[in-house]
Amino acid sequence: MLYLNLNKQQGRSICQQIYEQIQNMILNGELKAGEKLASTREMARVLNVSRNTVITAYEMLASEGFVISIPGCGVFVNQGAEFPKAPETLIDYNASAFSIAEYKQDHISFDSGTPALELFPRHKWNRIASQIFREAPISVFGYDYPQGRPELRKTLAAYLKKTRGINCHPDQIIITAGAKQALTLVAKCLLHEESEVWIEDPSNRNVKKIFSYHTSNITPIPVDHEGIQTHMLPKNRKPAFIFVTPSHQFPMGGILSIQRRLELIRCIQEMCCYIVEDDYDSEFKYKGLPINSLYSHDHERVIYIGTFSKILFPSLRLGYIVLPFSLVEQFREWKRLTDHHSNSLNQLALMRFMESGELERHILRMKKVYLKRRNYLIEKIHEYFPNAVRVIGEAAGMHIVTEFSKVNFSPKIIEGIKKANVNVIPVEDHAIVKGRHKHQIILGYAHLEPSEIEQGLSRLKNVIDLSTT
Secondary structure, three states: OOOOOOOOOOOOOHHHHHHHHHHHHHHOOOOOOOOOOOHHHHHHHOOOOHHHHHHHHHHHHHOOOOOHHHHHHHHOOOOOOOOOOOOOOOOOOOHHHOOOHHHHOOEHHHHHHOOOOHHOOHHOOOOOHHHHHHHHHHHOOOOOOOOOOOOHHHHHHHHHHHOOOOOOHHHEEEEEEOOOHHHHHHHHHHHHOOOOOEEEEEEOOHHHHHHHOOOOOEEEEEOOOOOHHHHHHOOOOOOOOEEOOOOOOOOOOOOOOOOHHHHHHHHHHHHEEEEEEOOOOOOOOOOOHHHHHHHHHOOOOEEEEEOOOOOOOOHHHEEEEEOOOHHHHHHHHHHHHHHOOOOOOHHHHHHHHHHHOHHHHHHHHHHHHHHHHHHHHHHHHHHOOOOOOEOOOOOOOEEEEEOOOOOOOHHHHHHHHHHEEEEEEEHHHHOOOOOOOOOOOOOOOOOHHHHHHHHHHHHHHHHHHHHHO
16 A cells, blocks of 8 residues: 555645655656556545545546556556656765855955955945835836836946046946846847957956857957056957956956057957956055046947945845947846846945945945055065065955965965965966966955954965975
8 A cells, every 4th residue: 555645734635645646656666657556445445535535636647647547457557657866966065166164263265355244334224225115116116127227327327427437328327236247248248159259367267257158269368567468459350349357457456557548449449349347346446546447438339347246245236337328228138038127125225325425435434444454464464475475466456466486376285275274266267378377366355354364374374384395
């Protein structure tokens, strides 16, 4: 007799439960083809249900071909109804992309993209968000504008004009779920298999990965202390676009000179292609005056991407893309098909946060904090590694690059650093052409207290000393 687990408290009928459990047994191979089921009378007696309930369940199984009824003989499992599940594969979480070590209490991560989350003014954001939730129009709770709330786009356009020299119409802005979605929209709209992309090298590995899903023709252009080396752009070829981070090259930290900015603009105008400008952390510049964006030089050929993940907090999942008018409709439609719209309540809360002046006040506070943490990190680097390290790209942003002349950051050394509960990323991980940056690592500092910075460098020194002796 079959073991069936019936629950009269469930929302499903007893008949449905009998049908589903027998069906699953047949599909899984627990009941074999030709095997006879108990008679409806016997099944009803054992299960303490009415015979009509069992008859109905058997009829449902027969109508779908799971069983066959032979008059005078009984009900049998039909041929060809077995569909066994593939054996389950156990996932080795230790080998996953997310290292368990990252979640240990004493783990110190020099991640380059994490802001000082503990200093975000949650009480102010919470007050604004609560008010928005109470007062928001009903439309906010439905399917909203794929391009983003017009209130936020209007406020953002004014903010970009004031802080980045970008003079754009709100209708040129599309609100995205961060910079990665903006880059994905660029790839979907502008790339195909035959397209060519020119990209800084090294450059954020996620950017290359996004583009490589759409084309394999990715040409690396080396960078130096002034950013992308424009004299090394290929001649007599035309890319779909050139990807750059001119305000603070990632990861090397160079700030693109005006001569190279103008050279880039001349190139795209001659070739009738685009520049994709990723302005991921330009708010945090510590030397000199803020530099205008490439978009301010050509609003017809430059696509500008920004994010609030570095300024506020990553889980907000809000960024934006400023487009030439000719591209807006295509990008808006792809945004609609991707996720319809970004979180509307968060958009309105951000709009109010900006209008109240809280965003600019928060940026100014963080700029002072990050400058102190950057200075402390550089001071301690020279203390722990005197005459052995060079600091690169310290003029802006939330990270620096350190070059150790006598250390090759091989996978073995990186593994040793991880075992010491420290996380660093070699520049080589972001390089397309390998071998040029094997002595360099990225050290993010924005989210680390001075005590954590010192402890992390102390552990790093111990590993390096062991590996070089």
